[in-house]
Structures are given as structure tokens and as C-alpha cells.
Amino acid sequence: MGSTTAGVLFLLLLAGAPAVLAVTFKVGDVAGWTSGVNYTTWVTGKTFRVGDTLEFKxxxxxxxxxxxxxxxDACDSSGATQSFSGGDTKINLTTVGTIHFICPTPGHCLGGMKLAVPVLDPATPSPKSPPLAPRSPRKPKTPSPSESPSPSPSLPTSTTPSPSNAAFKGVTVSYGMMGLTMLVIFVAMS
Ligand SMILES: [Cu+2]
Structure with a gap:
């Protein structure tokens, strides 16, 4: 019972792990939020989820x-829902969908200072490399709990046929040997 409870708690921990692992992305990495960075490229290959944070420096x-x-698309900040300045802005991703950022300084957005971040639900499996990371730990762990109980029932079933086959073969061989022996004796006697 104790080990079962521990196992259940462990599985719950695993299930909860992706939600717990909120990530803070530094926009543009070392370059930060500035001119001359391709933010489309920066987004590529990353998976953003609700609960993650974007930090603009x-x-x-x-x-x-x-x-x-x-x-x-139009590099128009007149309808901005939020505006930040000060050099260090952290945006918590709270909504599934694509969130769009631009630099409102004239010419900067047109020069490429624009960022569109697709935000996924925390439970959605990542389409690219991140999904492999959460899945690979789960796969080895799911098999081990399921394997440990299954070997005992499955092994007997798989072992039972092979022994019976072996026994059957053994019987066939012994009958053959007996026949051969009798043949040899018969030949020897005649
Ligand atoms: Cu700018």
C-alpha cells in the first residue's frame, strides 16, 4: 500500500511537473529587445505556454x-492595449493564443522590432523539441510501473507455451529414439 501511494504521488508529481516548470524567456537572448534582431527567428523552435514569462531588456x-x-502587421501602436518602458519589462503569458509586441519608437517596428509569440495551453504537448523532453521522462516511467505488474502475469503465460512445446518436442524425440533403438535391436537380433 505504501509503495502504491508513493507511486501515485510520483505520477501526480510527473503530471504536474510541466505546469510547475514555468519558463522565463529573455526576448532576443543576449541582444535583448533592440533594433537589428530578427524576432521571428528568435521565436522559432521555442515553445511558449501559459504561465511562462517574457522579459524584455x-x-x-x-x-x-x-x-x-x-x-x-501595420506597425501601428495607436491601439496598444498595454505599453511599457523603463528598460526591463516582464510579461506574464496568461492567455492561449498569439500575443503581439512592437516597439512604438518610429521606424523601429518597421525595421524589425516586432515580436509575435504563440502561447500554448500548459497541457498541450509541444510540437517540437520541448515535447520530447517531457515525454521521454514519462515514457520510461509509465512502462516501468506497468511492466513490473505485467511481467508476473505475462511471463507465466509466455513461459507456459514454451515449456509445453519443449516437452512436446522432448516426447517426440524420445519416441523417435525409442523407435530407432528398437529398430537397431531388431536389426541386431535378425
Ligand atoms: Cu525600439
Whole structure:
């Protein structure tokens, strides 16, 4: 019972792990939020989930505006739902969907200072490399609990046929040997 409870708790821990592992992404990595960075490239290959955080680090000539898709496409910050300045802005990703950011400084968005981040539900399996990371620990662990109980029932069943086959073969061989022996004796006697 104790080990079962521990196992259940462990599985619950595993199930909860992806939600617990909230990630903070530093936008643009070392470069930060600035001109001359391709943020489309920066987003590529990353998986963002509700609960993760984006951190924008930028100089005084830059700001961060949250805009809709139209504002993003047109580099228009007039309809921004949120605007930040100060050089260090942390955005908590709270909604599934794509969130759009632009730098409202004239010319900067047109020069590439725009960022569209697709935010997934925490439970959604990642489409790329991140999914492998959560899955690989789960796969080895799920098999081991299921294997440990199954070997005892499955092994007997798989072992039972092979012994009976072996026994059957053994019987056939012994009958053959007996026949051969009798043949030899018969030949010897005649
Ligand atoms: Cu800027």
C-alpha cells in the first residue's frame, strides 16, 4: 500500500511537473529587445505556454507595446492595449493564443522590432523539441510501473507455451529414439 501511494504521488508529481516548470524567456537572448534582431527567428523552435514569462531588456530609445494582429502587421501602436518602458519589462503569458509586441519608437517596428509569440495551453504537448523532453521522462516511467505488474502475469503465460512445446518436442524425440533403438535391436537380433 505504501509503495502504491508513493507511486501515485510520483505520477501526480510527473503530471504536474510541466505546469510547475514555468519558463522565463529573455526576448532576443543576449541582444535583448533592440533594433537589428530578427524576432521571428528568435521565436522559432521555442515553445511558449501559459504561465511562462517574457522579459524584455532594452535601452531608453525603446519601449514595449502590446498590440493586436492588425497593429502588429501595420506597425501601428495607436491601439496598444498595454505599453511599457523603463528598460526591463516582464510579461506574464496568461492567455492561449498569439500575443503581439512592437516597439512604438518610429521606424523601429518597421525595421524589425516586432515580436509575435504563440502561447500554448500548459497541457498541450509541444510540437517540437520541448515535447520530447517531457515525454521521454514519462515514457520510461509509465512502462516501468506497468511492466513490473505485467511481467508476473505475462511471463507465466509466455513461459507456459514454451515449456509445453519443449516437452512436446522432448516426447517426440524420445519416441523417435525409442523407435530407432528398437529398430537397431531388431536389426541386431535378425
Ligand atoms: Cu525600439
Amino acid at each position: 532594452y535601452g531608453p530609445s525603446h519601449s514595449v507595446s502590446v498590440v493586436n494582429k492588425a497593429g502588429f
